[in-house]
Amino acid sequence: MAKIDPAAAPGFCWSIPPYTAAAACLDKALFADTLDRLDLSRPRTWFPERGQMPLPAELAGCFVKPRDSAAFAARFEAKGFRLEDAAHAARVLETCQSAGLSVIVQELIPGPPTQHYMLDGLMDRHGRITALFARHRLRAQHGALSNSSCLVSIDPALTAQPAAYLKRLLQSIAYRGIFSVEFKLDPRDGVFKFIEVNTRPWADMALALRCGVDVVAMAWLDAQGRDVPAVTRYKVGQHWISLFPDRAVCQQMIRSGELPVRAALRQWAGAATDIFTVNDPMPLAAEVGRRLTRRWRTPRVYAPA
Secondary structure: OOOOOOHHHHOOOOOOOOOHHHHHOHHHHHHHHHHHHOOOOOOEEOOHHHOOOOOOHHHEEEEEEEOOOOHHHHHHHHOEEEOOOOHHHHHHHHHHHHOOEEEEEEEEOOOHHEEEEEEEEEEEOOOOEEEEEEEEEEEEEOOOOOOEEEEOOOHHHHHHHHHHHHHHHHHHOOOOOOOOOOOEEEEOOOEEEEEEEEOOOOOOHHHHHHHHHOOOHHHHHHHOOOOOOOOOHHHHHHOEEEEHHHHHHHHHHHHHHHEEEEEEEHHHHHEEEEEOOEEEOHHHHHHHHHHHHHHHHOOOOOOOO
């Protein structure tokens, strides 16, 4: 997070959150404290640095989550670590401490990937949310602690509860700029609970653009001090897929009988994707080349007869 003082940089313009707002979202401990202060729903959270830990019987339903996601991912190439028991938790916390990374422990809300919902948009310099785009996760890449592989745009009326929570949060921290927020619907009480807030354009923005929600153009207008037209309607039922990860997930789900072939084909037909558009095929070509090179360079191991 960069500490930027607009008054100290005349001639530049931007539409970004102030440092205090960004820190309240990105530092997972500050984020949990902010939600507690506002009485907004979130998973149960413990702070090992404050001497807090779940009861031993609860550890198997928890995971270690970094305060700084970027630094954690760079070190471990993971979003977090599932816990098994007290001994395993002690080893994981010691590993994180040795790496100089602060972490929290959080309960893993039960339920499949389909209980994850995202709200994306922009809050302008006047504190007005000019776009609120709702999407629903249909499939995840690999397990509970992973990124989406298939999403669909949904009617914002389906996320009225988390939208109210989000508006309260953003207004309380004087937020400005693009945001992308993840919630999970808790089947135990029917409440949407905050998972995380990203203060940047999100990876699957192609879905929002396909549906008519261009928050990048909105951010440019806001940065210029111009009026930002509000987007009140967008296309629903539009899918987004991460090509290679979702192909693998679909194959597995089709084999297990969890996903009908026709349903998968309908979702893929006309979907926005992570690395391919007709007017820019090079990212897909580069990824295919990278994968072929990796396969060619990896020696094959044959099982004995």
